[in-house]
Structure formats: C-alpha cells, structure tokens
Amino acid sequence: MDKADARPIYLDACATTPLRPGVQQRMVAVQNQAWGNPSSLHCFGIAAAEALERTRVEIASLLGAEANEVLITSGATESIHLGLRGLASSLPPGRIVISAVEHPAVTAAAQALTPLGWQVCMAPVDAQGTIQLDRFAELLQPPTRLVSVIWGQSEVGTLQPIQTIGALCRQHGIPLHTDATQVISQALPDWSTLPVDLLTASAHKCGGPRGVGLLLVRGAWKQQLTALLTGGGQESNLRSGTESAVLLAGMAEALSQIQRCGVDALSNSGNGIRRLRDALELQLGQRFGVATIGQPDQRLPHHLALLLRDRSGQPLSGRRMVRVLDREGLAVSSGSACSSGRDTDSSVLTAMGLPREMRRSSLRLSLGFWNSDDQIESIVERFERALLTCSEA
Ligand SMILES: Cc1ncc(COP(=O)(O)O)c(C=O)c1O
Known part of the structure; x- marks a missing residue:
C-alpha cells in the first residue's frame, strides 16, 4: 500500500458524520x-x-x-x-x-x-x-x-x-x-x-x-x-x-x-450514494459470499448490513471484524454494538428471527458524501485482508 492508500476510510455514517462543506x-x-x-x-x-x-x-x-x-x-x-x-x-x-x-x-x-x-x-x-x-x-x-x-x-x-x-x-x-x-x-x-x-x-x-x-x-x-x-x-x-x-x-x-441534492434518495431512482452502496454490495457478495440483510428497495440508500461467514459457512464475529478492519483502515461498526460499543445481543436481529450465532456475525457499513467510486477497490482489498485474518483465527 502506498501512503495515500493507507488513509483510513470512514464507513460509519449511521453513527455520526463529519461536517458538510460550508x-x-x-x-x-x-x-x-x-x-x-x-x-x-x-x-x-x-x-x-x-x-x-x-x-x-x-x-x-x-x-x-x-x-x-x-x-x-x-x-x-x-x-x-x-x-x-x-x-x-x-x-x-x-x-x-x-x-x-x-x-x-x-x-x-x-x-x-x-x-x-x-x-x-x-x-x-x-x-x-x-x-x-x-x-x-x-x-x-x-x-x-x-x-x-x-x-x-x-x-x-x-x-x-x-x-x-x-x-x-x-x-x-x-x-x-x-x-x-x-x-x-x-x-x-x-x-x-x-x-x-x-x-x-x-x-x-x-x-x-x-x-x-x-x-x-x-x-x-x-x-x-x-x-x-x-x-x-x-x-x-x-x-x-x-x-x-x-x-x-x-x-x-x-x-x-x-x-x-434534489433526488429523492428514498425512492428507487438511483442517486450517488445508492449507486456506490450497490457497487460495494455486489463486490462483497460476489467475491466473499457475504449475505446482505434486507431487500434492496426497502433500505436506506447509504446502508449495508452484512452477515459474515468463513469459507466453510461458519459465522464470523462482527465485533472482531470491526477491530481487524480498523487496523486495515476501514471504520465500520458491528450491527450489535449500537450503544457505546458494548457487546450486547441485538434486539433488532432477534426480532427479525436470526439465530444467535448469526446475530453475532453482523456488520454495518454506512456511506456518506465523503465517499467516492475510487475508494471501492481499496475498500474491497482491505475487507479481503480482514476477512482472511478473521477466518484464520
Ligand atoms: C435511529 C436513531 N435514533 C436515535 C438516535 C440517537 O441520536 P442522538 O445521538 O442524536 O441522540 C440514533 C443514533 O444512533 C439513531 O440512529
């Protein structure tokens, strides 16, 4: 990785965002x-x-x-x-x-x-x-x-x-x-x-x-x-x-x-963020077989909720993946850590009927105006390295 590539990428818009320009x-x-x-x-x-x-x-x-x-x-x-x-x-x-x-x-x-x-x-x-x-x-x-x-x-x-x-x-x-x-x-x-x-x-x-x-x-x-x-x-x-x-x-x-921004991002018409999210979802799904939660047209357009598993299909810990991804320079959050980073079971995933071991494997990526197409390749590479580390553990 050259120096520019090593800069952390923020994918946690649902937690908080930087200030918009101006x-x-x-x-x-x-x-x-x-x-x-x-x-x-x-x-x-x-x-x-x-x-x-x-x-x-x-x-x-x-x-x-x-x-x-x-x-x-x-x-x-x-x-x-x-x-x-x-x-x-x-x-x-x-x-x-x-x-x-x-x-x-x-x-x-x-x-x-x-x-x-x-x-x-x-x-x-x-x-x-x-x-x-x-x-x-x-x-x-x-x-x-x-x-x-x-x-x-x-x-x-x-x-x-x-x-x-x-x-x-x-x-x-x-x-x-x-x-x-x-x-x-x-x-x-x-x-x-x-x-x-x-x-x-x-x-x-x-x-x-x-x-x-x-x-x-x-x-x-x-x-x-x-x-x-x-x-x-x-x-x-x-x-x-x-x-x-x-x-x-x-x-x-x-x-x-x-x-x-003008576009009704909640309708099905594509806007920048939705397109970026979809591109990321496609790559992560195709290359690493991670499953997405929710239906494409009934989700927030900047939001990607994943269930992680290794090659043999075993669920991987979302919390561990957050820490490993952080070392790779990707800031995301684990689906179940909605309050102060505590390791609480997710009441949301429980209500959706997901079994406990799958609930622990959720990961949230959420994008914002600071993200762009040219980050996708780097995000996918970092994700791949982190997934390998977590699968080997
Ligand atoms: C859906 C939802 N409601 C409420 C809150 C609480 O927001 P605030 O930090 O502004 O109190 C959050 C923050 O994560 C949220 O995502």
Missing part, C-alpha cells in the same frame, strides 16, 4: 455575529434571537412545516423523550405501541411510561425487519393511545412503510411519532403531507454538528406536550435552556444541502 463556516459566522443569549433584551440578545428565528423559519420551510411546529433540542434522544414522554404524560394512561426494531432511546422512553400506568407493546417485524402491518393494525385497538415507529432502521437499514402506518394511525385518531434520524440524512420529508404527528431528527447524522436536533410536532399535539426540561421557558415553554443559534445554523446548512 457548515463550519456558517456556524463561525453566526458565532461571530449572533453570539448573545437570545433571551437578552439588548442588541446582542436581539441579534441572536433574530438569527435563531430566521433559522427556524428556514428549517421549517425546508421540511414543509410551520416555524411554530419546530422544537429545537439537543439531538434525537432528547426529541424522542420529549415527544413520547411529554405527550403521554398529558394523556390518560393506555398502551403505547412501538415497533420491535426501535432505537434504544425509543424503547427507554416507552419503558419510562410504565410507572405512570402505561403498557408497552412491541409490534412484530418480518425477517427483513419490516413491520407486520396486519398485526400492527390489530394493535391499534383500545387501549392504544400513542404509537412510535422508526422510519429508517439504523442497524439493518429497513425503511418502514410510514405512509401506510400513518394512515392506519389516523383512522384510529392515534398520534404517531416517527424516529426519522437516519432517513433525514438521505432525503428531507415533506411534513405538510406526511401522516405523522411528531418527528425526530438529529443534525450530526446529516453532516451537521453534534448537540442539536429537532422535534416536529403538529399544533394540536403541541398544545398537549409537557416539558421534560423546565426553567427559563424557552421553546414555547417546552424545552428550557439557552438556545444555540450557532448549532441550529449548522443544522440548517446541512439540511439545505441535502435538499439541494
């Missing part, structure tokens, strides 16, 4: 011009408040929402807790239905409702991780009062049929929250037509900064939200704490670039 510059400009506290009454505060509100309007318009439907938070975890716990605490206790393939933040927020008298029910998924719609529809009977479904699954990439899920919830008058954290990095949804009542997003998955996210919430449900963080009364009294016009500007810049 994001840092925009944040620096806002920090310089509008660094005041948006609640202060002097000119420094007014400049910050104006910057914040202009950016809120910009983000709202990018997403087809009204500015007063955008609540700024610290990221997806907080948005999920505000959306679910904040709404449930003003509803009479009942049942909350979540899918069996949620991010742990949703499962934890739902579990936090049980001391208030709520029951948590998980809607089952099929072998591809797609929610079983007939079972889901049955679960919308009383006492269900709240639903949360992840739109684009972070571990296996499955896209849920959110339009159908939303329509079913609407028929029953049940508010639906969706965790769109991974979807928004690929294409901006049109909130004005989406049959969803609360939506979570996070900037650092989209080429924006860490520490800022949003909760979109429709007016009728916003009136029923209860704050989790109380104090200064910011964000319509729903999320106290000094707002960061700087971080929000970074998020707006990242979202506007995603919109400018």
